[in-house]
Amino acid sequence: MVAQNIAFAIMAVTMLVSAVRMVTTRNVVHAALYLVIVLAGAAGIFILLGAEFVGVTQVMVYIGAIVVLFLFGIMLTKGSFGDDDGVDGERRSMAAMVGALVLAVMAAALIDTFRDAELSRAQPSLTADIGDLIFSQYIVPFEAISVLLLAALIGAIVVARGD
Amino acid sequence: MYLNQFLLLSAALFAIGVYGVLARRNGVLVLMSIELILNAVNINLVAFAAFGNQLAGEVFALFVIAVAAAEVGVGLAMILLLYRNRKSIDLTQIDLMRG
Numbered sequence: 028m029v030a031q032n033i034a035f036a037i038m039a040v041t042m043l044v045s046a047v048r049m050v051t052t053r054n055v056v057h058a059a060l061y062l063v064i065v066l067a068g069a070a071g072i073f074i075l076l077g078a079e080f081v082g083v084t085q086v087m088v089y090i091g092a093i094v095v096l097f098l099f100g101i102m103l104t105k106g107s108f109g110d111d112d113g114v115d116g117e118r119r120s121m122a123a124m125v126g127a128l129v130l131a132v133m134a135a136a137l138i139d140t141f142r143d144a145e146l147s148r149a150q151p152s153l154t155a156d157i158g159d160l161i162f163s164q165y166i167v168p169f170e171a172i173s174v175l176l177l178a179a180l181i182g183a184i185v186v187a188r189g190d
Numbered sequence: 191m192y193l194n195q196f197l198l199l200s201a202a203l204f205a206i207g208v209y210g211v212l213a214r215r216n217g218v219l220v221l222m223s224i225e226l227i228l229n230a231v232n233i234n235l236v237a238f239a240a241f242g243n244q245l246a247g248e249v250f251a252l253f254v255i256a257v258a259a260a261e262v263g264v265g266l267a268m269i270l271l272l273y274r275n276r277k278s279i280d281l282t283q284i285d286l287m288r289g
Contacts, residue, residue: 122212180258
């Protein structure tokens, strides 16, 4: 239990620092690399919670595919901005206020609701069980997702194709 | 481990993502901040799956990951189109439909 809490603390602090750096850094490429750290931390959190399959999927889909897509997007739009130069102060302070307000409301509600509820899962969840669930109870959303992915694929090609 | 430590981490990530969406002007960075928000949601889903000792939360986290992949593909295509037409991805300059 102690080891798990130490692991959680390390990952949580790393994720929060990287996330803050990601939304404040001026260099877009650095922002993408900070995003990698946050996503890897999230994968670690999933494994800590016993959701191995979700953690591995997170690494493969997010770090393997989506971040590469982001890097390509940054590369192809380079020179327009290069660096996201100083955001005007008013925008930034308003955004910070909204963010702080969201955090305050959610934190108050969460602490009030789940005061010291303990996690009870004894062993990690089995990938076979997840597969069973997806292909029985959740087959309709699964098929919908596959159609959505196809539509997004075709849509992205049509939108981004030159002339 | 308490449930709340995961929920509060996720809430903090969510708030940082909201800040990123509102404060940044670069379109790619706004998309990245949206990914941050979706990840916060995923942590919530998996934490509740572990809390309730059932798998539905993990299945929905997988669905969210798939939808996020689709969203990034279409979003980046739109930003590329924007860049090609306007030579800029500064979202404060996209005000053609402003009244």
